[in-house]
Amino acid sequence: MRVSKEEILALLDKYENPGRIAFSRKYPFLKKPIIHLRCFIRKLQNIFDPGISYKKSTVYYKCIIARHQSVLRRKLGDSDPELQENKIINLRQAISSLNGVIIEPNKIFSFWTIIGKPTYKKGYVDGMLLSNGKVIKGAGGGLCQLSNFLYWIFLHVPMETVERYHHSMDVFPDSGRVLPFGSGATVLYNFVDLKVRNKLEYPIQIKIWLTDTYLKGQIVCQNHIKEKFHIIEKNHFLIKRNKSYFRYNEIYREVKIDGKTVNIEKITRNFSPVLYKITDGYIKKNNINVLDFTSERY
Numbered sequence: 001m002r003v004s005k006e007e008i009l010a011l012l013d014k015y016e017n018p019g020r021i022a023f024s025r026k027y028p029f030l031k032k033p034i035i036h037l038r039c040f041i042r043k044l045q046n047i048f049d050p051g052i053s054y055k056k057s058t059v060y061y062k063c064i065i066a067r068h069q070s071v072l073r074r075k076l077g078d079s080d081p082e083l084q085e086n087k088i089i090n091l092r093q094a095i096s097s098l099n100g101v102i103i104e105p106n107k108i109f110s111f112w113t114i115i116g117k118p119t120y121k122k123g124y125v126d127g128m129l130l131s132n133g134k135v136i137k138g139a140g141g142g143l144c145q146l147s148n149f150l151y152w153i154f155l156h157v158p159m160e161t162v163e164r165y166h167h168s169m170d171v172f173p174d175s176g177r178v179l180p181f182g183s184g185a186t187v188l189y190n191f192v193d194l195k196v197r198n199k200l201e202y203p204i205q206i207k208i209w210l211t212d213t214y215l216k217g218q219i220v221c222q223n224h225i226k227e228k229f230h231i232i233e234k235n236h237f238l239i240k241r242n243k244s245y246f247r248y249n250e251i252y253r254e255v256k257i258d259g260k261t262v263n264i265e266k267i268t269r270n271f272s273p274v275l276y277k278i279t280d281g282y283i284k285k286n287n288i289n290v291l292d293f294t295s296e297r298y
Contacts, residue, residue, distance in 0.1 A: 144167075
């Protein structure tokens with residue numbers, strides 16, 4: 001199904017005329033106290049949520065039902081390469097908590113409940129964080145690669161997404177991108193979380209590790225599953241608005257059994273301002289359509 005002109009204009013209008021500005025943006029000096037309060041409230045909520053539960057084992061289930069790998073070092077605009085090396089240190093620290101985690105039927109996996117707060121005392125170092133579209137340094141920076149990785153692999157098993165957020169801005173140009181834009185999950189301790197529920201009738205387990213060049217992982221369980229999952233991108237294009245660009249796409253999950261499609265569900269629709277320079281060369285190289293919605297035309 002094609003996206004109508006009216007839908008795009010509505011998205012542009014919502015971006016250009018936001019109905020509400022976050023309190024912490026109106027009063028920046030209140031940002032830290034607000035974040036501390038939200039972290040405290042979320043911690044209490046997670047503690048008293050009976051659905052959030054997990055255990056760990058160094059013995060892995062035998063049936064691999066999903067697998068994925070992600071390149072550790074990618075060119076991300078003009079970002080400092082040292083931050084990527086620090087990211088790998090942070091990933092290694094975080095996966096030591098994740099590897100071997102077992103999620104029982106109908107229980108919820110919570111990224112931050114398992115990993116905890118990334119601090120220097122725990123061995124985390126300064127890595128790359130994104131704040132309002134800007135690159136900053138902070139303890140545990142780079143863990144979004146891990147949350148992106150986990151969300152993608154969870155999409156390929158019978159898991160229900162309970163909580164998931166994606167970056168609201170397109171910060172870096174494509175550089176070896178193999179997954180659809182906006183198919184990841186951003187995290188911020190601890191109120192921007194990734195939570196999924198195990199919908200199988202038996203437990204699943206996370207097996208995850210690092211090589212010299214890749215973050216690798218598998219979802220394993222006691223039994224094979226009959227469903228096969230495929231992620232499909234539709235309606236991917238750039239929108240030009242005067243001198244600004246926006247990226248739009250839609251992501252669907254197709255479920256097949258014995259080669260026959262039994263369900264297609266829409267996962268998300270992405271509409272994000274592009275923060276890097278778009279040139280004719282970039283458009284041609286990435287073979288992407290551009291829709292011109294300059295204000296003079298509409």
